[in-house]
Amino acid sequence: MSAVLRIESVSRAFGGVYAVRDVSLTVAEGETRAVIGPNGAGKSTLFNLISGHLVPDAGTVSYGPRGQWRRIDGLPPHARARLGIAIVFQGARLFGGMTALENVMVGAHARTRHGFLAGALRLPGQRREEAEIRADALAALERVGLREWAHRAADVLPLGQQRSLQVARALCARPRLLLLDEPASGLRAAEREALAQLIEGLREEGLTTMLIEHDVAFVARLADRVSVLDLGAHIAEGTPEEIRADEAVLTAYLGEGVS
Amino acid sequence: MSDFLQYLISGLAVGCGFALLASGLVTIHRVTRVVNFAQGMFAVVAGLTAGSLLSAGLPHGLAEVAAVAVAGAAGLLVGLIATGRRGTSAQSALIVTLGLGFVAYAVEIMIWGDNPRSHPGLGGSVQFAGAFVQKQSFLVIGVTAVVFAALWLFFNRSYPGKALSACASNPYAARAVGIDVTRMGLVAFALGGMLGGTAGVLLTPMLPISYNSDVLLITNGFAAAVLGGLNRPGPALAGALVLGVAEAMVAGYYEAAYQTVVALALMLAIMIWQSSRRTALQEETAR
Structure with a gap:
């Protein structure tokens, strides 16, 4: 499968503290990629670096729908939106x-x-x-x-x-690339189910989606691959089954009650 | 009674001028959250430009429209300087507009000198229920009605108006849906400049203006705009009309010199009253 998003060695610090540290990852066209990690792992920061609401201190973000690659880390958010990157924020950011x-x-x-x-x-x-x-x-x-x-x-x-x-x-x-930052939080069971079906429908249509989510069952059901962030670093990547068995992931989550 | 009617109508006309100025403030604030203290300058520039163009032989209508366009360009320039850099806060932009207002004094004195100037508007007056009312008053009132109706349609019924409002409502999300918030802010500044310019062109035949007339205009326009939390044109219009009429009554029955004092007192009263409520202005200063 060809890639649509390539993040290379991206870092972003706030007041000397790294929110995202040397993260590299590639997302394939049509894939549903879950991004998980404990609170403060840098998941939302990573999304904002892709949407353009934040600019990386170092590293590159490249975007290449249908093989048309270009670097986007210098582009303002509205220009990235025009290239087909849409984001759903964690908070209610409505007009x-x-x-x-x-x-x-x-x-x-x-x-x-x-x-x-x-x-x-x-x-x-x-x-x-x-x-x-x-x-x-x-x-x-x-x-x-x-x-x-x-x-x-x-x-x-x-x-x-x-x-x-x-x-x-x-x-x-x-x-062409949809970023969903915890879309299921605050939803009731029936609404979560409807959202899951919506995301499945979008995958069938071939839309590339990145999804931040805490619910492991939700992730296992929807994601093709999972990226795990911890303290800003990309510590693991793989299928949901691989991630469940990953030692580093279990350590990162220790005490959060996820197994 | 006829005196009263005369003061009332001329007060309404002057109030409409304030309202146009205030609508420019509201338009700019609504989109950029910047309180534009250079707003009075747009009116002064347009009023003086119209006078110069008329004495240069341009016909009525054309001269006024050209002057409004010049004010629009001034608005764009102020917007570029105050908000052009990405990430400028609304507060620092406010200070920049204040500074630009003073810089404009120097430029205006260089071009037009420091004496008050006027230009003929719609000459003559009509007798109306025993009162003599300048025709220009009716022109100001009519133009204001049309401008406010157009503004309402633009912001509430048109798609670009929605996009402009989206910038003010949530700039973060507006960027995410592909709106160039900085550019939209410049559009608002240009529009605000034209609205201020319209006020200047219409008021100058009634109140001769000089470089520092912007103080009177911005005082009244700001007081009116604050009434609508700097975001709503409707209350701004109402506030401007009250101010215009109150000042015309004071000038008519007492002393013209007191009318600015009345405006300032009313503005303070409105601001003190408003500050007990949660308003855009309060959020602005609290941030």
Whole structure:
């Protein structure tokens, strides 16, 4: 399988403390990659280095959908979004004062062709595009089970639904690489199941997904491969079965009750 | 009674000018979270530019539109200097806009001198229920109504308006969905410049302006904008109209010299009242 993301010797420190230290990993096209590790292992930092919200102190991040490789570690986040990288943050990072549907529609910004003026003047081409985006946004809401919330204010949604709304917003961008930072936290059992099925569906469609998750059963079910971070270092990588048997991983998790 | 009506309408007109200025502040703050203290400068630059263009022989309409465009360019320039560098905080940008406002004094004095200037607007007045009202007043009120309706449509009904609002609401997530937040901020600054410029072009025929007229304008515009937490054009419009009318009444029945004092007192009262609530301004200073 060809690769889509290559991270080489990436480090990032905050105030002299390494959050991510000399991490190298490669993600294959169409793969679902879980990133696990104890709290403070640097998982979210790693995602932010991929999305561009953080810049590495050292190392390179290269992105190559369909073999078109380019270094992206110098690009700002909006430029990376336009290359097809979408992220769902751990916290509820929604656009307040807008409906759920509008939030998802803004998610399509990365692939809009029509410029600012066309939108402000509501030129015909832009209106057509806006109608398409609206349809896509409704479909994305349907997919995460929020169709009936479309016209409600996004900030009144329960926390779990706000996360799902972020997933819909990311899907509306039609990404090539989807980063999900603990998408299942705060969800009830039925909602977790729905999310798992959604992620499975995305894998069947060939979408490359990276997933930060604590729940071992969830990871074992969804992930093709697992990367384990501990204290900023990439200590192990393999299939979920291999990782379960890995000595270094067990040591890292000791005391967390995971076996 | 006719005096009252006359003061009322001219007060509303001046209030509309303040409202336009305030809407520029609101637009910029809404998108960038920067309180732009150079906002009054846009009005002064546009007012003085319109006067110069008219004396150079440009016809009415064209001169005013060109002056508003110049103010838009000034807005873009202020935005570039204050927020162009990635990672500039809203607070340091605020200080930069304050500094730019003073730099602009020097430039304005170099170009136009330091005497108040005016240019003819819509000349003449109409008799209206026993009061003589300048036609320019009606023009200001009409333009303001149209501008506010357009702003409302833009921010609430158009896709680019949503994208602009998204920047202010959550810049972090806005970047993640592919919005160039810095560029959107510059768009807001240019728009804010044009709104301030519109205020200047419309007010100058009623109140002659000089380089330091921005103090009066920003005082009133800021007081009005604060009423809407610096984010909502509607309350800003209401606040600006109250200020305009109150000042016209003070100037009409008492003494014109007191009208700035009234504006300042009202602004302080609004700010003290607002500071007991959680407002954008409070968050700004607390960060």
